[in-house]
Amino acid sequence: MVAVLEFAKGHGTRNDFVLVTDADDARPLTDEEVRFLTDRRAGIGGDGILRAVRGRHIPEWDGDPDVWFMDYRNADASIAEMCGNGVRVFARYLVEEGLVPEGTTEIPIGTRAGLRAAALLDDGRVRVWMGRPATADSGTTVQIGDSNWPATNVDVGNPHAVVLLGEGDELAELDLTRAPGWFPLEAFPSGVNVEFVDELAPGHVRMRVFERGVGETDSCGTGTVAVASAVARAHGETDGRWTVEVPGGKVEVDLAQGEAWLTGPAEIVARGSVRLPGEEIDD
Numbered sequence: 001m002v003a004v005l006e007f008a009k010g011h012g013t014r015n016d017f018v019l020v021t022d023a024d025d026a027r028p029l030t031d032e033e034v035r036f037l038t039d040r041r042a043g044i045g046g047d048g049i050l051r052a053v054r055g056r057h058i059p060e061w062d063g064d065p066d067v068w069f070m071d072y073r074n075a076d077a078s079i080a081e082m083c084g085n086g087v088r089v090f091a092r093y094l095v096e097e098g099l100v101p102e103g104t105t106e107i108p109i110g111t112r113a114g115l116r117a118a119a120l121l122d123d124g125r126v127r128v129w130m131g132r133p134a135t136a137d138s139g140t141t142v143q144i145g146d147s148n149w150p151a152t153n154v155d156v157g158n159p160h161a162v163v164l165l166g167e168g169d170e171l172a173e174l175d176l177t178r179a180p181g182w183f184p185l186e187a188f189p190s191g192v193n194v195e196f197v198d199e200l201a202p203g204h205v206r207m208r209v210f211e212r213g214v215g216e217t218d219s220c221g222t223g224t225v226a227v228a229s230a231v232a233r234a235h236g237e238t239d240g241r242w243t244v245e246v247p248g249g250k251v252e253v254d255l256a257q258g259e260a261w262l263t264g265p266a267e268i269v270a271r272g273s274v275r276l277p278g279e280e281i282d283d
């Protein structure tokens with residue numbers, strides 16, 4: 001029996017994660033353990049958990065069995081298909097833990113949204129190929145209290161509803177202490193991440209996000225890609241670079257010919273060991 005779990009703590013623009021390695025999927029985490037690890041008072045604290053598992057052990061994965069798979073869980077223990085900040089931090093973790101050969105700068109990573117490719121840049125940031133975001137023709141209505149807005153539905157592997165704010169809307173004033181509502185409900189049967197956006201200048205936006213399974217976070221990487229895609233669509237554009245400011249910093253999103261890349265910081269800030277609830281201490 002494993003008595004203590006070795007972990008690392010990392011973040012990308014203050015979207016933070018507890019990271020653990022379990023190459024052979026020998027010690028899956030229960031929902032209770034995920035909630036304990038992400039608890040900011042009783043546990044370690046994080047918006048999510050990133051578990052490094054070899055692809056062969058993931059039933060949904062039919063790609064390279066040796067690939068490192070990012071087994072992502074939200075803080076409430078729900079599974080999400082993809083995490084854009086997480087995948088950058090995961091790449092940094094694989095390098096720092098020596099889980100990829102020394103000198104590696106291009107890392108394929110398995111996710112439930114498919115294969116992603118992370119490149120470690122000389123300036124310390126990580127750039128990730130984020131697939132082909134899909135914006136829907138008809139959007140959703142998003143609601144906070146008595147206010148509602150039309151939203152653009154964007155699939156970045158995980159679901160997003162993006163609200164482009166207008167005159168009279170104050171991004172900083174929005175109450176994101178509770179989940180925004182949306183309708184029709186059937187638009188997102190498994191829940192949705194909701195982004196609110198201010199356009200500051202062409203190619204430059206600021207956003208806040210309420211993440212499914214977490215709450216308001218300081219950043220959401222897939223959310224930044226969803227926002228760039230929605231803003232591009234609103235202007236009839238397809239290709240270009242968007243600087244996206246989030247409460248935790250800023251990232252860059254590149255869109256070209258239907259594909260997206262996300263570039264931003266990724267840091268491992270701590271390592272340690274933790275006793276999981278109910279585990280005995282070994283001598």
Ligand SMILES: N[C@@H](CCC[C@H](N)C(=O)O)C(=O)O
Pocket residue numbers: 015047048074079080081082083084085086158159193211212213214219220221222223
């Ligand atoms: N923070 C992430 C997104 C994490 C998953 C999301 N909460 C969901 O349930 O889809 C990111 O950086 O993309």
